[in-house]
Amino acid sequence: MKYRSILNSVYEKYILRDLSLNPDSVPGNLTLVISESDLLYENGMDKLGIYILWCLELHIKVISIYVDVLDTEENLRSAMMVSLLEPLSLLMEQLPKEIGFEIYNAAGESVKTRSGMNLMVYMAIDFGGRSEITKAVRTILEDVKMKKISPEQIDEKAIESHLMLKHEPDLVIRAGGKHLSDFMIWQSVYSELFFTDVNWSGFRKIDLLRILRDFRKRQRRYGK
Numbered sequence: 001m002k003y004r005s006i007l008n009s010v011y012e013k014y015i016l017r018d019l020s021l022n023p024d025s026v027p028g029n030l031t032l033v034i035s036e037s038d039l040l041y042e043n044g045m046d047k048l049g050i051y052i053l054w055c056l057e058l059h060i061k062v063i064s065i066y067v068d069v070l071d072t073e074e075n076l077r078s079a080m081m082v083s084l085l086e087p088l089s090l091l092m093e094q095l096p097k098e099i100g101f102e103i104y105n106a107a108g109e110s111v112k113t114r115s116g117m118n119l120m121v122y123m124a125i126d127f128g129g130r131s132e133i134t135k136a137v138r139t140i141l142e143d144v145k146m147k148k149i150s151p152e153q154i155d156e157k158a159i160e161s162h163l164m165l166k167h168e169p170d171l172v173i174r175a176g177g178k179h180l181s182d183f184m185i186w187q188s189v190y191s192e193l194f195f196t197d198v199n200w201s202g203f204r205k206i207d208l209l210r211i212l213r214d215f216r217k218r219q220r221r222y223g224k
Helices: 002-020 036-040 044-057 074-094 128-143 156-161 205-217
Strands: 029-035 062-068 100-102 110-114 119-125 171-174 193-194
Touching: 036 044, 036 062, 036 074, 036 128, 044 062, 044 074, 044 119, 044 171, 044 205, 062 100, 074 100, 074 110, 074 119, 119 193, 128 156, 193 205
Parallel strands: 029 062, 029 171, 062 119, 100 119, 171 193
Antiparallel strands: 100 110
16 A cells, blocks of 8 residues: 555656646636535545645636535435535635635525635536526526617627626536536536546545546547
8 A cells, every 4th residue: 555655646746747847738727526425425525625725736727616416305405405505615714815716505696705816616506507597598588678688689698698607617527427417518518528437535636637637638629
């Protein structure tokens, strides 16, 4: 085990040096999708804080984190979402002040926010892309009703301006999952996707570095 740990440490330094030689190849905008069970079991919440610090160290400017609540019963889903808000808020407040954050609940409402200089973290709990687009369309229809805009003015830019998250991720990581959620489905249409072989509890810095190295080798086509 000690020998393997030494090898991992050496390999980490090798990839870090390789990435540092090509800083423009590191994604400026990174999205992570995890489930509520990832946070509640073992060291899931602590791992999330460590992951954010890794992104800060790697000079990633914007990260989005989506917590997918998998319970199908509405009462259980609601209770789970409420129970996650407080520990996630506490976690973010304990991180260095140079990290800003905004936390959204299941209704897409901002419930906690703080500005930051070097890294901005957007966190959503079970507020997926379909709900986000639906909310945006309703808001636009209200604007039409109030004659703030005309129907002819409704285009992609109008919809994008009403979305909760307006940035587009370069890379979307699904930790230990076989399928993505519908988070940021509008914004991530041209994003690169990566599914990890390890579950969130076993996710290591070396795993993130390997993903970033793989991202650098991909030729992005942006839908072309």
